[in-house]
Amino acid sequence: METALIRLVGVRYPIVQTGMGWVAGPRLVSAAANAGALGILASATMPLDRLREAVREVRSRTWAPFGVNLRADAGDAADRVRILLEEGVRVASFALAPSSGLIAELKAAGVVVIPSVGARRHAEKVAAWGADAVLVQGGAGGGHTGEVATSVLLPQVVDAVRIPVVAAGGFFDGRGLVAALAYGAAGVAMGTRFLLTSDSTVPDAVKARYLAATVRDVTVTRAVDGLPHRMLRSEPGDGAGAVGPDPRPHARGAAGGFRRLSGLTWRQLLQDGLALRHGKDLSWSQTLLAANTPMxxxxxxxxxxxxxxxxxxxxVAGVIGDLPSCAELVERITREAEEVLTGLEKLRGAR
Structure with a gap:
């Protein structure tokens, strides 16, 4: 099962573990990489010195390729890019589209650039700027998400660009991998499925909440920060609001907490908030929350x-019911995909 993604980044299987804040740390990333997937380290919640330590820790745990996820609009983005270059990271992924200059800088250093997008026009833009591949997240994906279903968005993007497309939003098994390949994708990216593994450092009580959820317990809300955010409801099956107490009154305190934890200055935090607010109808309390949703x-x-x-x-949290290791998960997905492909070949032979 050799795809353009495999040839581009050098992994064994066309599977990406996404860069989830507070979740995609060195243990999960190295486990995913050792399993043959592309592990992505989440850097946005790390101070600069911790980012360097985390990159070195991943490298001490695996010889396989891995990447680092960045926020292109972060006040210290240039410093983070410098660390990636100094540490020899091979892949840089982005939650928001990087500038053409930043893409050029990374590519000149031999780094593979993979921005995440939620619309066809965004994919076309970063492809024109020189991105090596693009990760496309449909509305089923967790965290900040869009309204277009993966099954509609993915073929749009595949038809629009001539670089490898990685499909995200709704993937958790081998059937989904084959479906994505049939649409023309070069692989799939999964967040929630890797969060729910034994290699994930998320507390057991939190994992239990995910495992107990049904598809009706996963919803999209603007209550977190004014932007569409897919998450678990506050209580499984209660049909109530998506979150508990209104977080907006705590915006200033949360902002201060994230500033101290991340090492950002107030000016950098304000710049991050303004970048998130750009083009969106957000109040200032929502802007502060958007800047520190990580807390x-x-x-x-x-x-x-x-x-x-x-x-x-x-x-997909509503259909996941176990906690395999990353190695077990990747082996299962690739085995299922091979079985599906064999079944499809039999259909052709029966004609």
């Missing part, structure tokens, strides 16, 4: 506070 995620993903934290979740 709300940390409450659940690190501290285990399911009552206070935000549990970003792809819609």
């Amino acid at each position: 709300l995620l940390k409450s659940a993903m690190v501290d285990g506070r399911t009552d206070l934290g935000v549990m970003a979740a792809g819609q």
Whole structure:
């Protein structure tokens, strides 16, 4: 099963573990890489010195390729890029589209650039700027997401660009991998499915909440920061609002907490908030929350506070029922994909 993604980044299987804040740390990333997938380290929630340490820790755990996810609009993005170049990271992924200059800088250093997009026009833009591949997330994906279903968005993007396309949003098994390949994708990216593995450092109580969820317990809300955010409801099956207490009154305190944790200055934090606010109808309290939603995620993903934290979740959380290791998961997905492909070949032979 050799695809353009495999040839581009040098992994064994066309599977990407996405860069989830507070979740995609060195342990999960190295486990995914050792399993043959492309592990992506989430850097946005790390101070600069911790980012360098984390990259070195991943490298100490695996010889396989891995990448780092960046926020192109972060106030210290240039410093983070410098660390990637100094540490010899081979792949840079982006939650928001990087500038043409940043893409050129990374490519000149031999780094593979893979921005994430949620619309065809964004894919066309970054492809024209020189991106090596693009990760396309449909509406079923967790965290900040769009309205277009993966099954509609993916073929649009595949037809629009001539670089490898990685499909995200709604993938968790071998059937989905084959479906994505049939649409023309070069692989699939999964967040929630890798979050729910034994290699993930997310607290057991939080994982239990995910495993207990049905598809009706995963919803999209603007209550977190004014932007569409797919996550678990506050209580499984209650049909109530998506989050518990209104987080907006705590915006200033959360902003201060994230500033201290990340090492950002107030000016950098304000710049990040303004970048998020650009082109969106957000109040200033929502802007502050958008800038430090990572603190709300940390409450659940690190501290285990399911009552206070935000549990970003792809819609697939409602159909996942186990916690395999990354190695077991990747082996299962590739085996299922081969079985599906064999079945399809039999259909052709029967004609």
